[in-house]
Amino acid sequence: MADKPTFYDVFRQRGVSRRDFLGFCALTATYLGLGPNGAASVAHAMQTKPRIPVVWLHGLECTCCSESFLRSGHPLVSDIVMSMISLDYDDTIMAAAGDQAEEILHDIIRDYRGAFILAVEGNVPLANDGMACIVGGRPFKKKFEETARHAKAIISWGTCATSGCVQAAKPNPTRATPIHKLVDRVPVINVPGCPPIAEVMTGVISYILTYDRLPELDNRLRPKLFYSQRVHDKCYRRAHFDAGQFVENWDDEGAKQGWCLYKMGCRGPTTYNACATIGWNENTSSPIRSGHGCIGCSEDGFWDRGPFYERLPDMQQWGIESNADKVAAAGAAGLGTAVAVQLGATAIKRVMKRGDKPDASATQEEKETQA
Amino acid sequence: MTERLRKPALAPPPIRPAVPREEDPTTFLEAHYRLVWKTRMADLSFVNPALGIAAVGFRRHRGDWVGVMVTPWFLNLFLISGGGELWGDIPAGERRYLELPCGTLQFIADDDPDLGPYQYCPLIAPVTHLPDMASALAAAGDALRTAFAAPPSPTAPATPEPEAAKTDPVPSRRAFFRRLAGK
Numbered sequence: 277m278a279d280k281p282t283f284y285d286v287f288r289q290r291g292v293s294r295r296d297f298l299g300f301c302a303l304t305a306t307y308l309g310l311g312p313n314g315a316a317s318v319a320h321a322m323q324t325k326p327r328i329p330v331v332w333l334h335g336l337e338c339t340c341c342s343e344s345f346l347r348s349g350h351p352l353v354s355d356i357v358m359s360m361i362s363l364d365y366d367d368t369i370m371a372a373a374g375d376q377a378e379e380i381l382h383d384i385i386r387d388y389r390g391a392f393i394l395a396v397e398g399n400v401p402l403a404n405d406g407m408a409c410i411v412g413g414r415p416f417k418k419k420f421e422e423t424a425r426h427a428k429a430i431i432s433w434g435t436c437a438t439s440g441c442v443q444a445a446k447p448n449p450t451r452a453t454p455i456h457k458l459v460d461r462v463p464v465i466n467v468p469g470c471p472p473i474a475e476v477m478t479g480v481i482s483y484i485l486t487y488d489r490l491p492e493l494d495n496r497l498r499p500k501l502f503y504s505q506r507v508h509d510k511c512y513r514r515a516h517f518d519a520g521q522f523v524e525n526w527d528d529e530g531a532k533q534g535w536c537l538y539k540m541g542c543r544g545p546t547t548y549n550a551c552a553t554i555g556w557n558e559n560t561s562s563p564i565r566s567g568h569g570c571i572g573c574s575e576d577g578f579w580d581r582g583p584f585y586e587r588l589p590d591m592q593q594w595g596i597e598s599n600a601d602k603v604a605a606a607g608a609a610g611l612g613t614a615v616a617v618q619l620g621a622t623a624i625k626r627v628m629k630r631g632d633k634p635d636a637s638a639t640q641e642e643k644e645t646q647a
Numbered sequence: 648m649t650e651r652l653r654k655p656a657l658a659p660p661p662i663r664p665a666v667p668r669e670e671d672p673t674t675f676l677e678a679h680y681r682l683v684w685k686t687r688m689a690d691l692s693f694v695n696p697a698l699g700i701a702a703v704g705f706r707r708h709r710g711d712w713v714g715v716m717v718t719p720w721f722l723n724l725f726l727i728s729g730g731g732e733l734w735g736d737i738p739a740g741e742r743r744y745l746e747l748p749c750g751t752l753q754f755i756a757d758d759d760p761d762l763g764p765y766q767y768c769p770l771i772a773p774v775t776h777l778p779d780m781a782s783a784l785a786a787a788g789d790a791l792r793t794a795f796a797a798p799p800s801p802t803a804p805a806t807p808e809p810e811a812a813k814t815d816p817v818p819s820r821r822a823f824f825r826r827l828a829g830k
């Protein structure tokens with residue numbers, strides 16, 4: 277492995293200064309919530325570990341995940357793409373074409389069997405033996421099967437890959453099937469969103485590449501770092517929700533004042549994503565900040581959850597305030613007052629314990645118990 | 648680090664400094680939220696009609712008013728300016744961390760046209776799983792007691808009983824085959 281360059285080597289070859297490199301490590305460590313020593317450990321890993329090749333496949337999808345990733349605010353991200361992904365294999369942005377391109381894919385599978393990361397954008401249509409998605413003259417289904425079983429781990433980019441997105445909307449004519457339902461022996465990490473936030477994508481890929489393992493996942497295989505809180509929990513319009521100040525019509529006074537968009541169909545209370553904290557396009561804005569409700573694009577089956585501009589139909593889909601404790605909440609529902617007495621105390625303790633980071637599994641499980 | 652290329656699309660609203668409240672805000676808050684409930688919140692799905700409005704245990708802490716507000720749609724810890732040192736003016740929609748006896752809590756700032764600037768820490772929302780007002784009040788009282796109590800000394804968390812201990816350490820041959828058969 278000694279002849280294989282490290283990430284740092286690749287960065288330096290591309291003329292990235294050490295200062296910029298360390299800045300990137302610090303930023304990544306912050307997104308990943310690694311604490312004060314995180315930047316040093318990221319930097320150390322990047323300077324000592326040989327880079328891991330990434331194969332990026334495109335199935336039934338629109339390439340918006342690639343678009344999001346490439347527009348990541350930090351310039352080094354483009355270097356990551358160019359040095360780690362494009363040189364290996366990516367349908368969209370690699371220089372090679374035709375047979376040459378397919379040759380590269382075979383080479384990677386041969387040279388890095390069981391050692392490369394497979395990033396999949398889009399899902400696999402199974403109907404009619406996969407004829408709804410043909411890549412390189414063959415069904416994508418075949419290409420995916422051949423590649424996936426040799427991968428070390430699979431990253432499912434975007435809602436297409438994690439739950440099917442619009443292709444899988446009822447009646448799902450092509451039987452578009454999410455990635456994690458098609459593999460059983462290779463670990464899968466789901467990074468939903470239509471598209472996912474660029475910083476989330478680079479955060480996930482940096483974590484895997486530097487630490488050589490998957491970040492902690494919740495029960496839907498999503499990294500807890502980014503998908504543990506509802507958009508509603510961190511929304512800057514949250515206070516308007518609690519105060520009962522709602523936009524009732526587009527362009528009414530409430531809309532101009534930036535009040536809560538719940539009545540206009542905002543899916544913030546049921547959506548787990550980092551839009552409210554990390555934001556989009558280098559935190560320039562986010563859907564809610566631009567005056568439009570959240571459409572819940574990172575949730576399973578969001579196309580089938582009713583019209584985007586009608587308010588959430590019932591409580592069944594609601595997530596629970598990230599501060600509320602799972603046990604206490606469930607207990608209060610089932611056992612009544614005796615347990616509810618502990619509810620307030622538990623809520624406070626929970627807020628304190630996590631500081632700003634809630635326990636994702638609890639909120640997520642709670643959500644599912646409710647559903 | 649490279650320079651930031653893009654500017655935020657939306658600047659936070661200008662800060663309106665809070666006017667310190669001399670008297671206990673209990674009546675004022677209850678009246679306000681009663682009105683909100685009747686007017687803007689009445690028909691919403693997350694409102695729990697079994698609950699009512701109550702401001703619980705408002706007291707001065709380091710000069711400012713702290714208490715728990717119970718409404719049919721939330722149970723939150725409130726901070727109202729009383730001219731003390733806990734309060735700090737920040738733009739509405741932003742968050743700040745406050746030191747309470749129990750530890751550090753995150754508060755969301757809001758500037759309500761009727762209430763004026765206030766800050767709150769969301770505790771329980773939605774409150775649809777609270778069966779009645781009595782349990783909501785109990786939860787509120789409990790939250791307050793916890794907030795103003797010293798943090799518990801760090802003790803070793805109770806270790807859950809290992810799975811192995813529950814089962815027979817030496818399974819019988821019969822049990823072994825039964826397990827294999829999935830019974």
